[in-house]
Amino acid sequence: MASPGTTETRGSDFARLASKIAEAGLLNRRPVYYATRLTVLALAYFGCWTLFAWVGDSWLQLLVAAVLAVVFAQIGFFSHDLGHRQVFRTRRASDIAGRVLGNLCIGLGWGWWNTKHNRHHANPNHEDHDPDVSPAVIVWSTGQAENSRGLPRFIAKYQAYWFFPLLTLEAWHLHIASFKALLQPSAKSRGLELTLLVAHAALYLGFVFTVLPVGKALLFLVVHQGLFGLYLGSTFAPNHKGMPVLTKEDKLDFLRKQVLTSRNVRGGVFTDVALGQLNYQIEHHLFPNMPAPNLRKAQPIVQQYCAEIGVSYLQTGLFDSYGQALGHLHEVGAPLR
Structure with a gap:
């Protein structure tokens, strides 16, 4: 892989690629889709x-919980x-939507996640600026790893x-973070978003505990x-985890910053649907406003262009992407072992 630390910038590289994508009509909206x-x-x-509601007091509700997850x-992907x-x-x-x-x-x-995600897109995999690689757990x-303390260490x-296993807690983390963000006085549309979150919690918990006895209701929530959380985390993990982590010493132009820190996952229609079409992560990061169904069509154009200008373009299978991500996490923890 090309070194992420190069100081050479070539802004015109992205401009030429953007011209190819625009000429192919891949930035056009897809309202029917x-x-x-x-x-x-x-x-x-x-x-x-x-x-x-129809199944009622039954252990079959655990299957309903899985389908509802x-x-x-999928609604999260659409919101993205x-x-x-x-x-x-x-x-x-x-x-509004x-x-x-x-x-x-x-x-x-919505507001909290959107702001956080835009920061990620601006500086993917950057230690100091990408909230998705900030050290938490x-x-x-x-x-x-060396600077970690307590539970993270x-x-x-x-x-x-x-x-x-930790991804099973991710949904709870997102719910709590959503509420915490809206407790900040600077939060935009604070009253409206907080009202909608409270309404969701009241309707969701009220319905579950009305239909199910307490024990089954709690198990339904856990499942x-x-x-x-596991599904969401498993779809985002292949995109950047295990790719180069940038620091303030790395000076990259836009195209290289997005391509060198992202990984595509190859597959067919099932993979596209299962991963919310975010398996075309390189194309999505280069053209974040490109409609999702156009990403597959943009992929060969971007891959060929990267080959022409000598930029490493990584595309793997799903399980290989998990292997690379987990291998990176294990390597990072090596000094502590």
Whole structure:
């Protein structure tokens, strides 16, 4: 892989690629696709809750919880596309839909997550600027591992083994972080978003504990939220984990910063749907406002262009991507072992 520390910048490289993509019409909006996808999601969401009410007091509700976890994650993917304005042209329409789907339907703060995700896109895998590689429970570089204390230091020793079990807590973390962000006076649309989050919690918990006895209700929550977090985390892990982690010494132009820190996952239609089409992570990072169904068409153009200009372009299978990510996490923890 080309070194991420090069100081040479070639802004015109991205301009030429962008011209090729625009000429292919891949930045054009796809209203029919997104209308169809939203309709399917709405039917699946309300269908799952209807099934939940119909099944009633039964252990079969654990299967409903598993299916509902998938639907929640798919709504999260759609909200992601809204945040990048792939669906609607205006910010107002995107914000309205994002708050309804994010805050009200799945209980994740739209404003907080959108701000955090935009910071990630601006500086992917950057130790100082990307919130997705900031050391919390998991550490992402040997420097972070050596400076860790307490629980992160304990986990970092064998964090590759802890990674997927910890993802079962990811949904709870996102819910709590959403509420915490809205407690800050500087939060935008604070009242509206907080009201929608509280409404989600009241409706969600109220419905579950009304239909199920306490024991089954608690188990339903554990299964549903655990699988929801595991699914979300498992779809985002292949994208950047195990790729070069940048520091302030690394000076890269836009194209190289996005390509060298991202990894694509090859596959067919099933893989595209399962990963929310974020398996085309390189293309998505280069053109974040490109409609999701166009990413597959952009992939060969971007890959060929990177080969022409000598930029390393990484694409692997799904399980190989997990192996690379977990291998990196284990290597990072080596000094502590």
